[in-house]
Amino acid sequence: MQAQAESPRAIYALIHTGPAMAAADYAPLETASALARRCQGSAHALLVGAAPQAAIDRARELGLDTVWVVSAGAAPEPLQSQQLADIFAASLAREGPVGHAPDSLFLVAAGPAGEELAGRLAARLKAVPLGKCKHFEFDAAGRMSVQRAAFGGRLDMTLACRRGPFVAAVRKLDDAAQGQPQDSHATAVCHISPAVPLRPAYPASATARAEQQASLDGAKLVVAGGRGMGGADGFAALYELAARLEGAVGASLPAIDAGWAPVARQVGQSGKYVAPEIYLAIGISGTPQHMAGIAPHTRIIAVNKDPDAGIFQAAQIGVVADWQEFLPALISAWDGAPH
Ligand SMILES: Cc1cc2nc3c(=O)[nH]c(=O)nc-3n(C[C@H](O)[C@H](O)[C@H](O)COP(=O)(O)OP(=O)(O)OC[C@H]3O[C@@H](n4cnc5c(N)ncnc54)[C@H](O)[C@@H]3O)c2cc1C
Structure with a gap:
């Protein structure tokens, strides 16, 4: 296989600027900017x-080389992933060097929708799908390798990426230099309207969530429970505590499977990725599949009756206790304290 990068690598952040954007949706911009600097490539x-304006502003702050904005008329919402893949692929074929740059890297935001989009895009661009990547390295010759989880998070593997193009799903990189604004760089913003015949959307309907509780998305504090909560009563106590602390309730997969919390509250590899300041984990053992859903910078407080529970290794504060004693005591101490 060919190994040498012949021209500066082009890195593309592909973003669906839909009606409801979360901070994590901009991760491809930050990653593209950071990686382009590391490999002396270009970022687009x-x-x-x-609603592209916030992404345009962020791309300017990060000093990306080019931003192409597909005009809103060409892409009426709601867009499904197969339609997005068509629009991205057609736009790249028109504006970007697709097919001419075997080492191009296309980045989408990690998450269920982003990972579906990544697979569809890889098929359309005849690119190599790298999956959800955590870490990117470039050697002196410009060759890229990526690190990603495998076997349900049980091990990390490093992929040597020789001949692309490549498509990767990314979260915010755990890299201190990423996301830094660049001052001396003018970003070219081009508006385009590639005529793409949109394939019909799959029939889909949205049901309003009955839950009125705080959402996990963007929560600064998460109070999460696992199998150790023992039942819906345990989760009722978690909701009580979360309401007092203005936090959101999260849950492990077994708690979701048991019906103690709705599926939108699942944290982990096959659930949500959360990045609160504090994650209070109660009755959770701390398996890699659960921990994969918690941002590296989050501080974990773990409550578990087993002193050998694995979660204590990841926790900044560990409390060996039965939640049935600990939680009521905590709630009553909170209620008795001046606020
Ligand atoms: C492909 C794949 C994807 C997966 N995705 C996810 C995912 O997204 N999220 C996820 O969470 N899991 C996921 N899992 C499941 C994962 O492997 C574990 O089964 C799960 O995380 C364990 O959940 P838990 O910690 O709640 O339960 P357990 O591992 O059973 O731990 C329960 C803990 O509660 C403690 N405890 C019991 N009673 C009390 C008490 N009274 N007071 C205090 N502590 C108590 C116990 O000591 C124990 O540590 C996935 C698995 C696979 C194979």
């Missing part, structure tokens, strides 16, 4: 959706 963004 392609935005599709009705």
